Amino acid sequence: MVMGRDSWVSRQQAYLKAIRSYYAPKTLQAMERGFRTIHRALLDLRKEGKVSTTDPRRLTKDDIAVFLEWMRARRTRLGIGLSHGTQANYIDYLNGFLRFEHNGVIDQMRKMHYVRFPQKVSTEVRVLPESQVEEIRSKLRTMPGYEGAVARFMVAMYAYSGLRRSELRRARLEDLSMDTWRIVVAHPKGESNWAVSAPAQILPPARDTVADFLKGRERYLADFGITLSEALVPKVTEGVAGYWTDGMWGKIKAKAEKWSGIKFRIQTLRASFGQMCIDWGCRPDAVSRALRHKTTRTTELYYARIRADHAFRLLEQGYDSTHPGQGSAVAANK
Numbered sequence: 001m002v003m004g005r006d007s008w009v010s011r012q013q014a015y016l017k018a019i020r021s022y023y024a025p026k027t028l029q030a031m032e033r034g035f036r037t038i039h040r041a042l043l044d045l046r047k048e049g050k051v052s053t054t055d056p057r058r059l060t061k062d063d064i065a066v067f068l069e070w071m072r073a074r075r076t077r078l079g080i081g082l083s084h085g086t087q088a089n090y091i092d093y094l095n096g097f098l099r100f101e102h103n104g105v106i107d108q109m110r111k112m113h114y115v116r117f118p119q120k121v122s123t124e125v126r127v128l129p130e131s132q133v134e135e136i137r138s139k140l141r142t143m144p145g146y147e148g149a150v151a152r153f154m155v156a157m158y159a160y161s162g163l164r165r166s167e168l169r170r171a172r173l174e175d176l177s178m179d180t181w182r183i184v185v186a187h188p189k190g191e192s193n194w195a196v197s198a199p200a201q202i203l204p205p206a207r208d209t210v211a212d213f214l215k216g217r218e219r220y221l222a223d224f225g226i227t228l229s230e231a232l233v234p235k236v237t238e239g240v241a242g243y244w245t246d247g248m249w250g251k252i253k254a255k256a257e258k259w260s261g262i263k264f265r266i267q268t269l270r271a272s273f274g275q276m277c278i279d280w281g282c283r284p285d286a287v288s289r290a291l292r293h294k295t296t297r298t299t300e301l302y303y304a305r306i307r308a309d310h311a312f313r314l315l316e317q318g319y320d321s322t323h324p325g326q327g328s329a330v331a332a333n334k
Helices: 005-022 025-047 061-073 084-102 105-110 132-142 147-162 166-169 205-224 244-259 266-279 284-291 298-304 308-322 326-333
Strands: 181-184 198-201 235-237 241-244
Touching: 005 025, 005 084, 005 147, 025 061, 025 084, 061 084, 061 105, 084 105, 132 241, 147 166, 147 205, 147 244, 147 266, 166 244, 166 266, 235 298, 266 284
Parallel strands: none
Antiparallel strands: 181 198, 235 241
8 A cells, every 4th residue: 555645744744743842843853854765765665566555554564674674775875875873763763653653563573583673873972182172262362353252252161161052052141150150051952841951160261261252242232332131142133132043153153163274063062071071080970960961871972982092091090009010010021
């Protein structure tokens, strides 16, 4: 049985509407893109006679097996295969949809130990060494005007407080305390579902930049005859001070890249914060708390892995502390 495009889309939209309250907008957008790919694949496989139906209520174990094979053989425009993470996401998206349609075929297949589903593989999150973070900051000192002040503030805060992209862009002036050097994250990730406001610590390397920015902020607003603005990083448009849009915020970051000559992502600066803290000897649970993760597992998997050379150095130090003199003797015999 071939389900028409309109029928698939209407059922898919009903499913996404039902789960909308539980997922972030970006996640829902990714799911919509994934469903388009899945639907096109099933339609093509049905035309080739490889699957029995495109009706989510009637997909069978054999149909799912064919779709798994399709994903393994699939090549992108660049000629590379689908990543394990992408394949795992497609199966998760499809399984949620099938459950919604009262079809538990994928759940049944997961209980069959001989059926191999793609697994998400945790990948290294790119980080910048502290020296490169400081190189970016050094080069941005000559970036002129208010945009230069925003760029310096942006890099310093992301790298030395671990804020997420929107958490700084949407911060209020009242959220910042220079007495404690903390900033309340009023709009955390997942705020509409599970997250609550929490403080983040601004580490010493960023503090002079914060103080300089606040002075520049005051001058910037005064140029427009504005004395008050709720936004910590205001953007004046048509005489009104408000928040930066995400697109314009990204353009400031791009200008900072061009001026410094170093490419970076905001997520990379946040990850660098976690990695630097680990390299400084901070405990993983403290870094996890600073990054506002629910558990240390997320921190250890994605944001604050101990680099190999640092880990090996810690092993050597641990051995030397319990075996005085033997470490140096081993080194001398090499």
